Amino acid sequence: MLSNKKIYVAGHLGMVGSAIIKQLEKEGFNNIIYKSKKELNLINQAQVHSFLEEEKPDYVIIAAAKVGGIFANNNYPAEFIYQNLMIEANLIHGSFLAGIKNLLFLGSSCIYPKKSLQPIREDYLLSGFLEPTNEAYAISKIAGIKLCESYNRQYGTNYRSIMPTNLYGPHDNFNLNNSHVIPALIRKFHEAKNKITPTVEVWGSGQQLRDFLYVEDMAKASLFIMNCDSSLFNDVTSPMLSHINIGSGREKTIKETSFLIKEIVGYHGKVVFNEEMPDGMNRKLLDIKKIEELGWKPETSLKDGLEKTYSWFLKNN
Helix, strand or coil, X not given: CCCCCCEEEECCCCHHHHHHHHHHHXXXXXXXXXXXXXXCCCCCHHHHHHHHHHHCCCEEEECCCCCCCHHHHHHCHHHHHHHHHHHHHHHHHHHXXXXXXXXXXXXXXXXXXXXXXXXXXXXHCCCCCCCHHHHHHHHHHHHHHXXXXXXXXXXXXXXXXXXXXXXXXXXXXXXXXXXXXXHHHHHHHHHHHHHCCCEEEEECCCCCEECEEEHHHHHHHHHHHHCCCCHHHHCCCCCCCCCXXXXXXXXXXXXXXXXXXXXXXXXXXXXXXXXXXXXXXXXXXXXXXXXXXXXXXXXXXXXXXXXXXXXXXXXXX
């Protein structure tokens, strides 16, 4: 990727998109374009195709998505599958029609079967049943991977897919109704500290194991993958043709993570685990050997990442 190339980042205001833009700027890229929802409705096919045809960016990065935690995914499956399918299909097909050869699609580790062997390798995709609480979202992300793979196979495009693990960091969604576990816990402990609430409830048993990655590490990995040799993704015999995992390579229980956040926030009350609420997958650790073999490794420890995230939360919420 040359620094003067035009790059369109879809979802620039979200946690992932804003981190990617920050990293692009750090690396000297100065021709970055993005549009607000009011300026460009990514669910509207005509608008998206017209925009891509007019702008003709050299690279498209799809960080836009409708995302949420267990509650939101479980209660609004139609919105999650429809909106995500439309966003990725409009951008991927629109890029092809506009002659854009380079694209990066960001998926999610929830694409893998609920009972995957651990750590989860890329070739476990479509080898079993999905976790029911986020099945709709997962199916939409699988479709995005297969769109990229299919266009590469049929048209020789350079469309790449990465599957990040559970991400957290600045610009995350801290709304308790539809956030992921780390931002939800940060807000719960912060509010309990300020209101001097004696207990904080955490959903599930707390025994679930998760792989958490600081979003700035993910942004670096994204640009790293975009700069990898195109033969890794264009060759139909390549094992990386479909997608590649991005993770920390480490895992913590939700209980351990909860107490770490409690310590960072400075909350001194009691933590109660509500085992009547869903746990989701018991364990989810991505195998990141492929990207490590290429030369990328995560840099941020969970504690450091959580401290940076809480600092950002205090300044912006």
